Amino acid sequence: MTTAQKAAPMDPLLDDDQLSYQRSLRAFLDVTWGDAQVRADLDAPSPDRDTWRRLAADLGVAGLSIPEQYGGSGGAPAEALLVAEELGRAIYGGPYLSTVVLVANAIVLSGDEAMAAELLPGIASGDKTAALATIDVGRDRYAALVPEATSTGDGWVVSGEARRVIDGADADHVIVEATTPAGRSLFLLAGTGVERTASETLDPTRRMATLVLNEAPARLIGRNGQAGEILAAIKPLVALALAAEAVGGADRATRDTVEYAKVRHQFGKPIGSFQAVKHRCADMQVRLAGARAGLRHAGSVLVDGSEDIDLLASVVKVYATKSYFRTAADMIQLHGGIGFTWEHPAHFHFKRAKSLEILGGTHVELRAAIADVVLAG
């Protein structure tokens, strides 16, 4: 083990249990999700399920946001961020974000007990995966008909199109946000009347799909018109999970780059001895320190509710993802030609970082939201 790796777990804002959980996650992922698995999963026709089941069953990652009565361990939001961080560190793109962060949180916060009883145990155990297709058009020039739900008397049918649905091609359950006369609502698709097409994603480790719904039978989740409220409630959790992935990824990118700067020699010296390189590495570490401290702080606020979590999550998400992107760009640069190859992991960081910047609220959107709060008289 190198000194850099030994030094990494030193984290005064985590308690002993959290540190030990972090170590277990890291040890598991180091073995099961190395570079070879990352690459094998890219080419696999359907995503890995095995590692995900073990993450859920052996390490309990899926149950952290799920109450005990539905098979989870309930209410451990700070630990949930540790999971996202370690998954980001391992460049893992499996169902955690879609199934747990988006869907499990949405179901729990909907208060729909029947749905919770039906869906959450399978999610907590790792047997079932789920995707959430929200109405999230932004500046998309090709956004087609926003999904619209129509009542059939004893149920609903949904028609329309959703793009960039994370894990949308493979998930066992698909939940869509659709408009009804009462407003936006969440629906669980029965399975028919939906055409799922996998997309070529910017971040190849994160699968997305386009869903075309044609009178797809569906059941309402929670109350008719409740989607806005549910999605607003999960928004900070999503933003922080994305920030956590960014922190984990940036940590890995920083460590790997620093290691390389120590061993790569040019002009008879390690390149890390050139100030231009050394200072870029130092900038990486400064950004990482800020982002990680923000994440730890947000973890504690999720538990004690001592601050406005929406504001805090936006702050941390913007800083952490922006930092990750700069660090990934520097990682490519400091590796020279090797950093520009597919064989080297630098591009995975670069692509994931850009993707994390855009998902869950762009920088422009989140900064506008921050300005609204901090500038209010």
Place this chain on the structure above:
Amino acid sequence: MNTVAGPSTDVGDFRARVRAFLDSELPDDWAGVGKLDHAEAREFAQRWRASLAEHGFLAASWPVEYGGAGLTDAERVLLAEEFARVGVPTGIMNDIFSIVMIGNTLLHWGTEEQKKHFLPRILSGQDVWCQGYSEPDSGSDLASLSTRAVLDGDEWVINGQKIWTSGGHLADWIFVLVRTNSEAPAHRGITMLLVPIEQDGVDVRPIKNIAGESEFNEVYFTDARCPKENVVGEVDKGWPVAMTLLGFERGESAATLPIMFRAELDRLLDLARENGAAAEPVMRDALADIYIDNEVMRFLGRDSLARFLAGHAPGPDAAISKLFWSEYHEKATELALDVLERESLVAEGRRPTNTTLFQTDDVGAPNTSASWITTALNSRSGTIYAGTSEIQKTIIGEKLLGLPK
């Protein structure tokens, strides 16, 4: 008008001649290679190159006896500028190596036999070249290279490895820097050899880049051979040869680079109007900011072109231009992804053919997410190849400003 060479040069009716050529050779509705799909673009490139060769426009500044058009520097720049404007290439991708680099180098340093043998074969397309400088352990520190060549009778025998060889998989020949004297100081024992790739001792293996394409290669030499006379310049004195070669490209790019990057920026502004980013103050600000950088690139282009046309040899000030455009392009394409916003999460539609030197998408290319994503990824190499940004800054500091080493 976005002309760099135009007003300051006396080129008589040459511009009219070039325009007449373009009018007669291109279809009426021509709107750039970007309007063609990949198969069409490849086919067009071959046809176009043949017609350039036929009209002496392929290596236009070469003397007529070697198949050029004997153009002056000013005319050559104007030609490149007119071509860039209508979105046609001045050759195929490897012509950067075949014509601009080794062809020009042979004109300057080559023997009469070398010129007579190699130059016509380059123009006819019979020989396609690539550049074997970098090695796994010698990138920024090129002079430390360790690929070796020793004389065995009438032939050089070469052993070692080159890497990052762009277009190596498309080439028949490679110009290689080799160490021929391990006693001498690093810069003094290097020789430039001309080596045929089609032989058992040379093995070209593609490397996939971050955009998923195989554009550069590793080249292994295992007792590879070339004739004794395939030395450019003198034995052990290849370093100055290697360095002049890097300067040849400068004049044209001073003229074409601002045009290509302006065309790209225009496409980005179109995108912003199309998807509504143009209505957002934050995006307007960012776009205005990148426009400023783009303009400065044009100003710099005029400046270096004026120096070039005044006959100044390429010097360390070329580092300013290289640093500026490559850093600009990363910034501009990052902004493009932010303008695309959610669309940039997924690559859709036509992607670049990657035939341009500066990795901009083809002129006239549609504003697809695949275009901008690929361009943004490719742009990351601009600050690495041909001397990294760090190395360029060191050159500016030490060679231009005289700061201590």
